[in-house]
Amino acid sequence: MKRNILALYLIKLSKWFTLVMPIIVLFYEKHGLGLQDVFILKSVYSVAAVALEIPSGYLADVWGRRKCLILGCILFFFGYLCYSFTSTFTAFLFAELLLGTGQTLVNGADSALLYDTTAQYKKENLYLRYEGRITMIGNFAEAVAGIFGGLLAAYSLRFPFYAQAVIAFTGIPAAFALREVNRSNKIQNPVNEIMRIIKYSLVTNKKLCYNIMFSGIIGAATLTMAWFVQPVLMYLKTPISWYGIIWTVLNLTVGLAALWSDRVDRYFGPRKMGILILVVIVGGYVSLAFNLTYAGLAILLVFYVFRGFATPILKGYINQMTFSDMRATVLSIRNFIIRLMFAAIAPFIGWLNDMYSLRIALLVSAGIILVPGALFLGLQFGKTEEG
Template sequence: MPSVKHNPWLICAFYGVHSMMFPAAIFPLFWTRDIGMSVATMMSVQAFFNLSIALFEFPSGYIADRLGHRRALVLGSVSILAGWLAYALARSLWSVVLAELVLGVGFSLISGADAALLYDSLREQGKEHEFARWYGRMRSAAQISSGSAALVAGFLYARWSRLPFAIEVACWVVALGIALRFGETARAQPRVEDHLGRMRAVVRGALVERADLRAVMLLGVVFALAAYLPTWLMALYATESGASVTWIGPMWAVASFTTALGSMLSEGAGRRLGMTGTLLACLALVAAGYLGLALSHHALGFAFYFLLTFVRGLHMPLLHHEEQRLVPDDDRASCVSLRSFLFRAAFALLGPAVGMGVDRHGHRPVLWASGALMVALTLVALGLFRARAARPSHQENRV
């Protein structure tokens, strides 16, 4: 079995390939032009994708804790490879739904296992304090790869609408090869006779009994939702505002690069501003981003979206380090997957409503209402975070 010593760098490389998603920037064009979807259907498909991940999210995290995080990452890579192959062959709405379902299973297996393997690998080497730094590197590698892929996505789509998906299949062959080189950490596996009971105990502990962990998880969900909700609207928002279709790839690339920048600055912001100060700055950026999108009618108005993508990178390393510090060792991936489940379920509820709102009223009124909702939810989550109880140590000055 490979050593865990190289896991941090391998995980960064894995995420670099994992996030080189050539189809991502052209999805709205592919769905509407090649498959014939409306905006409402498009958002409903994304809601289905997030729901399919949500349904498998927590069970897959629990499975990863029982089988091992390396095995979960390998199995997830195999499923995602099959999903992109199905997408390359998709010709109808239902074939897209099937591809999304297979991808959902794969991404749910990876979700939670990746951060858990990184944390346990560092802790096994006595470097647990470096988690935020490595998580920031992992996210930066992911976003730089995503942005680089977006730069050529439009060109690939113009050459052949299936070409981005064919290249994505090749990327996941490479990702699977990297996953096979991960080392599994030496974790003692607890004896579990009642798995359903253990899963209920994990949920109860994270969301009911542990006020500190619940507050951190809910705040992570709200910030992720605020940054993610407009993602699939921006291509149509930009073109309807007068931007050229050729801008879509570069726009997606800049969005990824700003997320990478936020991830790289996250640890330093935590040291200078503290956890609370950094999160308040994120709240201000969320409010400014939605307000700018709702009020702007200029072709470059989509630039306000970059404030939201910057927030996506800035908050994650800090909050995820706090989350990893608080979760039980034996259920690390389970708790991370539970938080991802909450995010996916929330998007599955809001996504179709946003899509129908855009079809009926246009982008700007919907972005105005969505922004007001996101700011309100973030304020509530921040209040819970500030008031969280039973925190073992003060994280603000340590990250």
């Protein structure tokens, strides 16, 4: 059990210790890319991730979590290797395809393997604790990496990519070190089986459906807020030297909150926890909209605390309702909803910001989250006695 958990920790580090994030736009600009080119590259990444999200989860269920994690880590490494030694838009496009595919192969398979590992040793009650720790490791790694990435970039914009490729490589031996949990799963028709799992998750098992939808809405909400942070800092005319510090503090906050997620969940219970998460997430958008001052940074801090709580807790609820032979697929359905919802609302929210104001964009975002979030939370409570 410890071997798998330690390996999953290392895989998380290899994916989240992102040295390139603080300087990637500067890197693109140095190689002659405009902002439109940057958006195209990120769109390609998102499209690859969305298109493969559910099939990759299903692949993890029938081919094996370990094999998917190995392949995902290899593709992730080659993505950054491609960035390290190329300079053209076409090459960067290929790198984004590799990174998006690698990321998607790991998503879902890691949490599913973690839950199955704890279940095999009759320690399912420890799943949320380990999921919280893995989330914490990812956010701590992202926070610390931002500082080192900036220091490396001071010498050369290539250095963070060289180092990133080395870090990505560490995930490969960690994935090979994993032990697959024994599962019996013989499938005759993969397409039919995927459709069966989607139907079961979103139609047949109503309680699971409501949990997946609520978790997807909250995930999209926290991802959207992450993209609001920089516009808020720009609105406040924050000195550029503070961007990295604020970014690091927010990510450390998520990590610390995730570490305590299992205790918070035990204290409040699923019903109160769901209400609290929705109220704070929606309230964070509204409060920030009317506090576009440096006091608003305290609101962001509280928001990020609940971002740290929400991810492991809501994924834990889904895992508890899911059979082992479809767990990775179900978690991928959740990730698919997050990406799809973000892709649908982000351009509209950006347009509101450009055409009207940051405040309007934040308030409309709050409404977009509140309505479906409250709906699925209410349906969830109304079905608490279902299997």
